[in-house]
Amino acid sequence: MIEWKFDQVVREMTENGLRRPGSGWVNGWLNNFESSLPFCPSYYGCGDQALHLIDQLYDSDFYNSLNEHWRFEIIYEVGTIHQVFPHQWVEGYPLGHESTRILLDPWENNRERLNE
Numbered sequence: 715m716i717e718w719k720f721d722q723v724v725r726e727m728t729e730n731g732l733r734r735p736g737s738g739w740v741n742g743w744l745n746n747f748e749s750s751l752p753f754c755p756s757y758y759g760c761g762d763q764a765l766h767l768i769d770q771l772y773d774s775d776f777y778n779s780l781n782e783h784w785r786f787e788i789i790y791e792v793g794t795i796h797q798v799f800p801h802q803w804v805e806g807y808p809l810g811h812e813s814t815r816i817l818l819d820p821w822e823n824n825r826e827r828l829n830e
Contacts, residue, residue, distance in 0.1 A: 715780060716771070716806065716816060717825055723770045724820045732758045732766070737823035745821065760821035761802040764788050767820050768804050782808040786818075 727733040734745035734757055748754040758766065771777065771786050786806040803819035805828075815828040 716784070716818075719771060719776055720767065720818050720820070720825050723767050724823055727758065727763065727766060727820065731755050733763055733820065739822055741823070742821040760819075761788075761790075763820040764802045764804050767818060771804070771806070771818075782811075784808050 724733070728735050734741060734748060734755075736744075742760065745757045746759055749757040749759070765788065768786050768788060771784075777784075784806050786804055788802055789805050790800065790802050801821070803817060803821065805815050805817050807813075807815045813829060816825065817828055818825050
């Protein structure tokens, strides 16, 4: 259900011109580069895309339809081997089951289940 919502939100952001179509970090960088040009669309960066997604995940109609209560957080990382430049995405977990996490990154159009 959460993966479905992620796909829907990414598709809607793309259709509404809030993000560049495509997937992967190269596409994410092109998203930001094109946004900096005066003659190109003004796409959301990774932080704005993460905020938009988290707003949709906490929408009462969707959130109340989940079988479990989930907590969604925006993760910020910079200066690591994985994220040299600043990057933000959403991670979520069902309350009481924090070892089961889901990574949701609309900027890269990436979603995956993480088990700690």
